[in-house]
Amino acid sequence: MKNLVYIVGINFDVQKHSIIGWEKYCHQIGADFKLIDDKSNSNMAPHWERYTVIERYPDYDNYLYVDADALVKWDAPNFFDILPNDHIYAVKDIGSLEWTYNSMLGYQDMFPDTTFNWWEYFTTGFLKFDKSHKELFKQFIEFHDKNQDEINNRQYRTLKKGFDQTPFNYFIRQQKAKFEILPEVFSLGHLVKKDIFHNGMFLQLGYIWQFNGFPHEHRDSIMEQIWNHVKDQY
Numbered sequence: 650m651k652n653l654v655y656i657v658g659i660n661f662d663v664q665k666h667s668i669i670g671w672e673k674y675c676h677q678i679g680a681d682f683k684l685i686d687d688k689s690n691s692n693m694a695p696h697w698e699r700y701t702v703i704e705r706y707p708d709y710d711n712y713l714y715v716d717a718d719a720l721v722k723w724d725a726p727n728f729f730d731i732l733p734n735d736h737i738y739a740v741k742d743i744g745s746l747e748w749t750y751n752s753m754l755g756y757q758d759m760f761p762d763t764t765f766n767w768w769e770y771f772t773t774g775f776l777k778f779d780k781s782h783k784e785l786f787k788q789f790i791e792f793h794d795k796n797q798d799e800i801n802n803r804q805y806r807t808l809k810k811g812f813d814q815t816p817f818n819y820f821i822r823q824q825k826a827k828f829e830i831l832p833e834v835f836s837l838g839h840l841v842k843k844d845i846f847h848n849g850m851f852l853q854l855g856y857i858w859q860f861n862g863f864p865h866e867h868r869d870s871i872m873e874q875i876w877n878h879v880k881d882q883y
Contacts, residue, residue, distance in 0.1 A: 652680040652729045653709040655702055656717045659686055659695035663717045664869050666876035670720050673883045678727040681709070690794075694804065696812040697793055699776065700786040709780065710734075716774040718860045718868060719836065720875060723882035725856040728835075734779045737821060737828040739771035740836040744861075752810035753818075755803060759796065760819035773814045774859055775836035782826075789820050838862070852879065 654675050656663060663684060675682040689701045699714045706712075711729050715721070732738050742749060749770050757764075778786075793800060793813075804812055821828055837855025839862050840846035851858050858875070860868050 650710045650729070651708060652678070652711045652713070653683060653702070653706060654680050654713045654715065655683045655685060655699075655706075656715055657685045657695055657698045658717050659688055659698060661695065661717050662869070664872045666873055666880075667717065667720055670876065670883065671715070673723075674721045674725060678729065680713075680729065692797060693793065694801070694812060696773075696814070697790065699773065700789050700813070700817075703780060703783040703786055707780070707783075711779045712777070714773075714776040715836070715857060716859055716861075718872075719774070720858050720860070720872060722852070722856050722858070723879060728777055728856075732777050732829075732831075735781060735827060736778075737782060737826060738775075738777040738831055738835075739773060739828065740775045740831045741833055742770050742772035742838075743833060744772075744839045744842070748810055752808065752815040755808040756811055756815045756819060759799075759816070760823050763819050763823040765818065765822055769830065770815075770818055771830045772836070772838070773817055774838065774861075775831075775857065785821070785824060785826055788824070789817065792816070792820060 654671055656671070668684065672682050683706065685698055685702065685705065689698060702712055702714070711734065713728055746767065750767050753767060753770065800816070834855055836857040836859055837851055838859035840851045840858065840860070841862055845851045845854060860872055863871055
């Protein structure tokens with residue numbers, strides 16, 4: 650089996666220690682690592698590029714997408730081993746409920762026959778899938794292309810929530826794709842909101858730590874400090 654871990658770093662300065670950590674993790678589990686830093690479609694927001702990976706790299710059996718603001722723990726399990734094929738795996742999103750709920754309302758009319766509960770919402774900051782999902786991802790990109798102007802209008806002018814994440818929550822349910830929502834241990838975000846950052850508790854509570862919610866101008870230095878604290882564990 651050929652497995653790929655990848656990050657999308659378009660219009661985003663990927664923290665170098667995040668890349669070092671993921672490269673070390675991939676070496677440990679026998680997977681490849683790639684950084685996608687070029688657009689496949691000049692009119693598509695970078696968030697949507699995560700769904701182009703099978704088209705870009707078709708020779709892999711399994712894929713794991715992780716956000717560019719994430720560090721992987723030194724003893725994280727092999728996600729390709731513990732998460733069987735045929736399903737899409739994402740992580741339960743427990744961040745801003747206002748953001749989640751209003752983004753769901755904001756895209757509901759684009760999926761009029763598809764509904765789900767706010768507590769069933771997942772983040773796309775962690776996505777594990779396999780080559781059998783090539784057609785599904787292709788159809789999702791086609792959905793984007795067909796509705797590109799309206800999607801961009803909602804994201805940048807009116808709703809300002811959701812990007813690809815909320816449409817994808819609707820889309821895979823609409824398409825009746827097999828998926829499983831994982832607990833937050835697989836990708837632990839909003840560390841400050843959860844009151845587990847300053848006391849360092851997050852180091853033991855998650856396989857992946859996402860540094861979302863930090864001011865952009867401070868995020869790199871924070872991630873560098875964390876890396877310097879744990880790097881000898883790898």
